[in-house]
Amino acid sequence: MLKRIFNNGWRNPSDVMSGYLDRIGAGYVIKDPGPLDFDYVPENIVGREDFQNKLAARFSSIDKPETSCRAVISGPVGSGKTVLVKTFCRDLKRHLANRREIRIAHVNCRNASTSTRVVQRILHAIDPGHPDRGLSMGELLLSLRKLTRRNSAHLIVILDEVDHMLRKSGDDILYQLLRIDEDQEGKGTLSLILISQEQIIDVLETAVLSRMGKTNLIQIPSYNEDELYKISKQRADLSLANGSCSDDIIRLIAQKSAPIGDARLAIELLKAAAEACEIRQDDHTLREISADDVHSKDKELSVDIVSEIDALENLQPHAMLVLLAICRRLRKESSMTTGDVENLYAVVCEEYDEKMKSHTTLWKYLKELEKRQLIVTRISTVTGGRGRTTHLSMPHFLPSDIAKRLEMLVKKQF
Numbered sequence: 001m002l003k004r005i006f007n008n009g010w011r012n013p014s015d016v017m018s019g020y021l022d023r024i025g026a027g028y029v030i031k032d033p034g035p036l037d038f039d040y041v042p043e044n045i046v047g048r049e050d051f052q053n054k055l056a057a058r059f060s061s062i063d064k065p066e067t068s069c070r071a072v073i074s075g076p077v078g079s080g081k082t083v084l085v086k087t088f089c090r091d092l093k094r095h096l097a098n099r100r101e102i103r104i105a106h107v108n109c110r111n112a113s114t115s116t117r118v119v120q121r122i123l124h125a126i127d128p129g130h131p132d133r134g135l136s137m138g139e140l141l142l143s144l145r146k147l148t149r150r151n152s153a154h155l156i157v158i159l160d161e162v163d164h165m166l167r168k169s170g171d172d173i174l175y176q177l178l179r180i181d182e183d184q185e186g187k188g189t190l191s192l193i194l195i196s197q198e199q200i201i202d203v204l205e206t207a208v209l210s211r212m213g214k215t216n217l218i219q220i221p222s223y224n225e226d227e228l229y230k231i232s233k234q235r236a237d238l239s240l241a242n243g244s245c246s247d248d249i250i251r252l253i254a255q256k257s258a259p260i261g262d263a264r265l266a267i268e269l270l271k272a273a274a275e276a277c278e279i280r281q282d283d284h285t286l287r288e289i290s291a292d293d294v295h296s297k298d299k300e301l302s303v304d305i306v307s308e309i310d311a312l313e314n315l316q317p318h319a320m321l322v323l324l325a326i327c328r329r330l331r332k333e334s335s336m337t338t339g340d341v342e343n344l345y346a347v348v349c350e351e352y353d354e355k356m357k358s359h360t361t362l363w364k365y366l367k368e369l370e371k372r373q374l375i376v377t378r379i380s381t382v383t384g385g386r387g388r389t390t391h392l393s394m395p396h397f398l399p400s401d402i403a404k405r406l407e408m409l410v411k412k413q414f
């Protein structure tokens with residue numbers, strides 16, 4: 001067959017070989033991959049207005065030539081510390097464009113974990129040709145002092161993941177950086193922002209904060225489901241084709257990442273789902289991300305809260321039938337209403353020749369399933385109306401896996 005194709009010149013051999021790669025770069029779902037990247041910095045960050053204001057307050061007099069400022073940002077993984085500071089410095093630079101020139105040296109101390117490496121990186125940011133080798137710490141600091149004075153611009157040094165450096169080299173370098181202006185006429189050449197995850201800053205609190213000033217500490221919390229929804233929605237709008245990602249899918253992604261509250265996980269889930277959808281296309285008209293696409297990377301990305309077996313242990317027989325009904329729907333859809341559950345539960349009861357339990361009992365089962373984290377519920381109010389609808393989803397388990405296990409368990413019960 002292949003021979004015939006080639007001989008008749010229908011197709012080029014490389015087309016046949018790489019047919020499975022057709023979807024790569026097709027852009028059915030992913031129009032612009034940039035905003036799904038870790039390092040992408042959005043024009044606006046969402047849901048962090050309070051902390052943007054707090055940071056701005058710490059820098060309220062930065063437009064004055066004699067001023068330098070300090071801030072320490074702490075918070076859990078993926079709570080947006082880095083992006084908060086990056087966007088703040090970018091916006092500040094634009095805002096002060098005609099009043100005070102700002103230069104930024106962002107050093108990630110995970111990659112530069114000794115104080116010498118840190119100062120070298122700062123010097124590189126302001127003078128890319130600065131020699132690295134053979135200079136002592138004293139000489140490096142002298143160079144930094146000279147360069148900051150010679151240059152009229154104000155330098156903001158960001159030491160991100162600073163705990164890595166503090167653990168290796170201690171906090172003496174902070175002291176040195178804060179003293180950089182001491183021997184001149186009160187001219188503020190350098191501001192300092194430290195970023196670290198919460199747990200670590202607790203340990204280092206006394207040493208670091210006494211240098212930086214306790215009131216300069218800004219603690220940010222992890223994201224809740226609604227905030228993760230907004231972050232995922234922003235990225236979906238920026239990168240995906242119109243109509244390829246429904247609000248329900250964004251909600252499912254937010255629910256999956258909410259137990260950890262990590263924005264990076266939400267973006268990663270969105271990216272993985274979009275990629276799965278892009279590749280699986282066989283009909284060009286069907287290009288909507290499905291709940292299955294979101295679940296496909298699940299095992300690698302999210303932390304299972306409890307195992308399937310633990311979650312299903314000692315579940316009442318009819319609670320199993322209700323859950324089976326739910327799983328069958330959630331294999332295809334990302335969420336369903338309690339009305340849907342009741343209808344599908346009726347179908348399952350018929351299949352197993354069982355009499356349906358009352359509405360109140362069904363409600364009790366749903367509460368129990370929620371307690372075991374098998375389902376997550378969300379109440380929505382219809383705009384303009386008085387009705388409230390309960391939506392159910394299964395962000396922490398794969399509906400198809402649970403259904404398979406239940407079908408085996410149910411067989412033993414009835």
Ligand SMILES: Nc1ncnc2c1ncn2[C@@H]1O[C@H](COP(=O)(O)OP(=O)(O)OP(=O)(O)O)[C@@H](O)[C@H]1O
Binds near residue numbers: 041044081
């Ligand atoms: N409020 C937000 N609006 C838009 N995007 C956000 C927001 N918060 C976080 N992100 C995005 O989520 C990802 C993780 O955020 P970020 O890297 O700032 O977290 P972090 O707190 O610095 O994490 P870590 O402790 O691991 O360094 C980034 O891609 C970032 O752009």
Ligand SMILES: [Mg+2]
Binds near residue numbers: 081082083
């Ligand atoms: Mg960070």
